[in-house]
Amino acid sequence: MGAVQLVGRANEWAERLGFKGKVVYVHANATVSLASMLATYPGPVQLVCVQFPDPHFKRKHWKRRMLQPEAVEDIVRLLPPGGKLFLQTDVEVVAVALRDVVEQHAFHAFTLAPQHTPSAVFMTEPRQPKREHMVTQRGLPVYRMLLVKR
Structure with missing residues (x-):
């Protein structure tokens, strides 16, 4: 299973456990993308x-x-x-x-x-x-x- 599929599965689990909107998994290079990814995080x-x-x-x-x-x-x-x-x-x-x-x-x-x-x-x-x-x-x-x- 590739990284993109793992991220999709993790987000599905988070939603099933009632964490939608509180926990978000993404596939990215955090070394260079962290600030831009989290700049739009709602909260x-x-x-x-x-x-x-x-x-x-x-x-x-x-x-x-x-x-x-x-x-x-x-x-x-x-x-x-x-x-x-x-x-x-x-x-x-x-x-x-x-x-x-x-x-x-x-x-x-x-x-x-x-x-x-x-x-x-x-x-x-x-x-x-x-x-x-x-x-x-x-x-x-x-x-x-x-x-x-x-």
Whole structure:
């Protein structure tokens, strides 16, 4: 199944669960499209999640990583005070890179959420994203950070 079909399925699930108009899945390159996509969102954006982004290990491919400085700056502009940024990955070097880009370009804008503890899992239901389920079943760590805009 391709990305476009997955997005369609996710939007159907959101509608069936009563989240139509509150949750929207789109297929896009968020690195360059985030601000323009969310500029027409009908209401305040309360949460931005970056979950298990492609690690792009080779230095020459780092420019393809999802959370580039411009995207971080867009997130700062889009989130209202109290809005949240949730970062999650199973690759430690990616976790460090996510943390570093936020610290370098939005240190002033975010603080750790009060719920953020070393053992916290920020899920309200036992369902997990497929990647998270696979990683935790293997006993591997998942690195998470929940930030709140000041």
